[in-house]
Amino acid sequence: MEAEKARPPNPPSAWLNVQDEHDRILGLLTELCSSYARIGEVGPGPSEPDHALASKLGALWGLLVVHFSGEEGEHGLYSDIRGALPHRAHRIALLQKEHCEILEEVRSLVSDVPHLAEAAERPRLLGRAKALFYRIRAHETKENELIHESVRSEPMGGGD
Numbered sequence: 001m002e003a004e005k006a007r008p009p010n011p012p013s014a015w016l017n018v019q020d021e022h023d024r025i026l027g028l029l030t031e032l033c034s035s036y037a038r039i040g041e042v043g044p045g046p047s048e049p050d051h052a053l054a055s056k057l058g059a060l061w062g063l064l065v066v067h068f069s070g071e072e073g074e075h076g077l078y079s080d081i082r083g084a085l086p087h088r089a090h091r092i093a094l095l096q097k098e099h100c101e102i103l104e105e106v107r108s109l110v111s112d113v114p115h116l117a118e119a120a121e122r123p124r125l126l127g128r129a130k131a132l133f134y135r136i137r138a139h140e141t142k143e144n145e146l147i148h149e150s151v152r153s154e155p156m157g158g159g160d
């Protein structure tokens with residue numbers, strides 16, 4: 001473990017590609033909200049079976065698990081931000097807590113997919129999907145801001 005601590009941190013510029021993952025996650029969430037809205041209008045008929053929606057939620061879950069564990073990992077974004085911006089450690093702790101809450105909400109949406117068959121439930125589920133979109137967007141924006149702050153604190157000539 002001591003050898004791990006001696007590892008130099010990734011240069012902040014290395015974290016700019018995390019923002020590409022954020023764009024992919026938000027793109028998938030936009031598709032999900034459209035699917036919920038479509039089902040809300042016409043119901044989960046044969047042309048838009050709820051399996052397709054469940055499959056998109058599964059893809060989102062997989063993307064988030066990989067993305068979050070990469071950020072939280074020993075050599076991940078959060079570790080390096082804590083090193084580069086120690087005064088932001090409390091923000092990282094809050095973001096990490098939010099990862100658990102976001103995954104719990106996705107899990108809950110997956111388990112509620114069968115309720116799309118009930119017309120009265122659809123507006124509520126669409127509302128939750130939209131709320132998840134806005135929550136994740138706000139979460140990733142906060143991370144992007146920390147990445148930019150970290151890049152700005154990088155010594156001149158540190159990039160390639």
Ligand SMILES: [Fe+2]
Pocket residue numbers: 022067071140143
């Ligand atoms: Fe992120």
